[in-house]
Amino acid sequence: MMNRATGLGRRAAALVGLALSLLLAAPAAAKDIRVTDLAGREVVLKEPAKRIVLGAWVSLDALSLLHPDPVSLLAGWAEGGANTIQPAILRGRFPAIDRVPVVGRGSFEAIGIETIIARQPDLVLLSRFDAYRYGSDAAPGIAKLEAAGIQVAIVDFFLDPLKSTEPSLRILGKLIGREAQAEAFIAFYREHLDRIATRLAKDTVERPSVFLHAFAARPECCFSAGPGTIDGFIRLAGGENIGAEKIPGAVGQLSLEFVLTRNPKVYVATTTSDNADAEAFALGPAVPAEKAARSFARRLEGRDLAALDAVAQGRAHGLWHLFVHTPAHVVAIEALAKWQHPGLFSDIDLDATLREINSRFLAAPLEGTFWISAGDHAPRR
Template sequence: MTQPEIGRRSLLRAALVPALAPLPVLSRPARAQAPLRITDLAGRTVTLPRPARRIVLQQARHVLALSLLHPDPVSLIVGWGGDLRQMNPPDYASVRARFPAADAVPLVGRNTLDTLSIEMVVASRPDAVVLSRGGGGGGDAAALADRLSGYGIPTVVVDFFVNPLRDTPRSIEVLGTLLGQEERARAFGAFHAERLARITERLAGVTVRPSLFMHAHAGGTTCCASPGRGAFDSFIRAAGGTNIGAEILPGLMGEVSLEQVLTRNPDVYVATGGPFAGRGGIAMGAGVAPDTALRDLRAVLTKDRLVGLPAVTGGRAHAMWHGFNDTPAHIMVVEALARALHPTIFADLDPAATQAELNRRFLSIPMEGTYWANLPGGRG
């Protein structure tokens, strides 16, 4: 063998050593990973052999919750409900803009528990199914979870809708364990708790609870739909206010007459909006410019004869994204409501900064749009 050939072979062996060195380690038997044990929001204990990598979402909107925990949540989803595509195209567009693979995810139901196709879920071969306790109506989440478990499909129940302030931290913990993202779930839980505690602490000893009328889907329905007890009422109370709708309505939602609104004379008026662009309501949320939201808010106030309401003439009229009723990002609107209700106590609260921090620290599908708007002259 010539000296040049020996030199070339020596170089080849040297190049291969780094690649070959790990092989003895990889050839050892891998230690078995302990199974995951999850207690969900229905009190059910679910066991998985490892973090889920194939997930069915009963409600597709909860991809936004997964995006708090995972850099590419769409890559995990093998089936979801039709609520984003069919009911909220702007939010779906924001998901698709980041993750075009969303278009290939099969629909396994519309939105409610009773439209979820068991056959399609089974065919998706998921590692786990995520159900909403709110469920969009039409069924019992725990009962459906037990039924799916009978097919050998681990199923967890979460909640960002029925009692979001209480159940969001636990739901994020459940999802974090499900995905193997416990540390990230703990970080968001700490963020959520710290923001709420700041509001609660400042309200300690405050005896005056200003009244607030929340005009739900303003302009998209007849005047005046309003939430009673439920998610929005809990936000208003946490922010230090009194919800007029909860005092009048027996259920979660109902109609409050214009005369009742004028008679009650709320201290603060808040209209909710969503994917209403060009349909008579207030456009709010993903992709909406602030000027568009304010234009729509003014139009609704005029159409529904609310322009003379003292809260409006006094600069205490606002608009917010209706989607806060089913997302862990609701901390933004609790801050906005606190500032609107108690502008002196919470003058330093900045919901826009909270939105920016959520985008920077957590959300792989960022919230980019208008989620809260103040009529010019407002104090919130």
């Protein structure tokens, strides 16, 4: 009897041990992915998003920093806005971009909600500009999407980029299962911005007045930046944006008389590469250095600008306008720091910064000419 009882006990213990080992070996129940977006809304996914619809004002560049094939995540996107920078950059590496369904164009209000629902996304990404374009109330289409069981997350790389870029990248990293990649870029981004802020804090420096001439390829003058967006870049880099003195919103127009009277210390023109006039001032993807230099020299010869001391004395520069839509804007801030305080930031190498972003982070590198200074004959890329 003792032997039989002992045998039963051993078998029972073995069964208990087997059950425990199977329990421990079984995969833990997957936890929901939960984030709080920039509007304070909770977003919940069962697993990392694999079918994303992008609003017009969320640049695919942000996903490109975190994911090796950002186009593979797209179930659809809205044309226009921030996404105008993407096809030229991504088409060569990801031809599938031309097959991404278009769900609408421009503002979120103009996008067909039914079209988005038909794409069956697991996530819709909108910028604050998409979602709150006309005030504090969210666009009504958001509630319709959520009623259909589609999660909507709001991020921002445009309206207040210095405040919103890092939390927006963390939100995206978590929602697509690329948190480590998000933290790696944030560390790089923070290191470069902290270097600028630290030097300006340690030195007593005069903040030069700066005229940011937005859309400088246009014949009419003078579009510029008010508070927010690139105004924050100018201030972080140690300058004072004269546009903020007159323009209440993010973008507006200054009179040529005001600009000439204010006579800023530094002139910075922004432009893109999609101008209708092939000879117009151009910067951006695939723009050759020679064309950028030639077109910028022509722009500075215009009668509206020649009277500025900044132009006459060689303190005139050009910058790719669409840096305002991508976290790669850290390069633009470094450029502004060098131009506004050339002695203090002479050691900053813009080419090296962009090369590191291209090699370490971007799935589709930024290749072209993205900045220029007066007198450059072959500006670096």
